[in-house]
Amino acid sequence: MTEEERLGKEAAERVLARSGKKKEEVEKEENEKQQSFLVEGNKGSHIKHVIAVMSGKGGVGKSYVTASLANCLKNKGFKVGILDADITGPSIPKLFGVKGPAYAVEEGSYPVESKGGIKIMSINLILPDEETPVIWRGPVIAGAVKQFWTDVIWGELDYLLIDMPPGTGDVPLTVFQSFPVEGIVLVTSPQQLVSMIVNKARNMASMMGIRIIGIIENMSYFECKKCGERHEIFGKSDLDAVSGAAGIPVLAKLPIDPSVAEFCDKGDVEALSDDEFEKAVGAIIL
Ligand SMILES: Nc1ncnc2c1ncn2[C@@H]1O[C@H](COP(=O)(O)OP(=O)(O)O)[C@@H](O)[C@H]1O
Ligand SMILES: [Mg+2]
Ligand SMILES: [Zn+2]
Numbered sequence: 170m171t172e173e174e175r176l177g178k179e180a181a182e183r184v185l186a187r188s189g190k191k192k193e194e195v196e197k198e199e200n201e202k203q204q205s206f207l208v209e210g211n212k213g214s215h216i217k218h219v220i221a222v223m224s225g226k227g228g229v230g231k232s233y234v235t236a237s238l239a240n241c242l243k244n245k246g247f248k249v250g251i252l253d254a255d256i257t258g259p260s261i262p263k264l265f266g267v268k269g270p271a272y273a274v275e276e277g278s279y280p281v282e283s284k285g286g287i288k289i290m291s292i293n294l295i296l297p298d299e300e301t302p303v304i305w306r307g308p309v310i311a312g313a314v315k316q317f318w319t320d321v322i323w324g325e326l327d328y329l330l331i332d333m334p335p336g337t338g339d340v341p342l343t344v345f346q347s348f349p350v351e352g353i354v355l356v357t358s359p360q361q362l363v364s365m366i367v368n369k370a371r372n373m374a375s376m377m378g379i380r381i382i383g384i385i386e387n388m389s390y391f392e393c394k395k396c397g398e399r400h401e402i403f404g405k406s407d408l409d410a411v412s413g414a415a416g417i418p419v420l421a422k423l424p425i426d427p428s429v430a431e432f433c434d435k436g437d438v439e440a441l442s443d444d445e446f447e448k449a450v451g452a453i454i455l
Pocket of ligand 3: 394400
């Protein structure tokens, strides 16, 4: 040990002795600080809970589920925002019928508010032309999502829901590393290999130390007006077995409902009933 190193060590020990912390504790704190990639949000954001909505593939109704969960939370009196992290397939503004451009000031951009007062930020509210597809590369996309955290003035929110891009790629990794995500809601449909999706999501969640709150199966069945029975159009999924084995609760089984498609298409997702989402929201606010 050189003289300098010895002096440094002594100084460190004096500080430790004064702070009343054990050396191991301080080392642990230093480690945690280094391992944490958490990014500080905008100064104008005060967000209590961040929840991510994930799916295996696109087109299973993830955005519809995110929107409906937000709506159900809002109807319970919570202040809610949606961060549309699906940069290459953004659909949240369309579901709510909101348009940009988001109002920007030096400190950041303000989310656009839906009719019901849900705060929304999406690439479609930033880019001048929402018809132009985003053809950025992975790191640029991940950077844009990060900016929705750092450069958006969310204000006071009880819940920020993140509509994730499908799968377990770059963006989910960035989101889980950079944002303080508290839990994940997984959306599946009976058309998919549910076991694979659940296992992938579970692996990612456990790697990131985030809990999976539960699974919502969309397009689960069709309630027939003719015979009054529930037809399982896509066949019976093995969701119950998979969720039982994984110890993750099923929070809802949503029917195929033509009015869902209709109201989503006309930007009126908030007018749909939120009854089917009560149990899921109960699990989120637990
Ligand atoms: N339960 C449902 N019944 C009928 N149509 C639905 C249902 N869920 C979603 N849809 C429709 O399916 C399409 C895809 O839904 P979306 O939420 O955008 O999927 P994702 O975000 O997973 O890509 C939308 O046009 C939506 O209106
Ligand atoms: Mg979507
Ligand atoms: Zn029938």
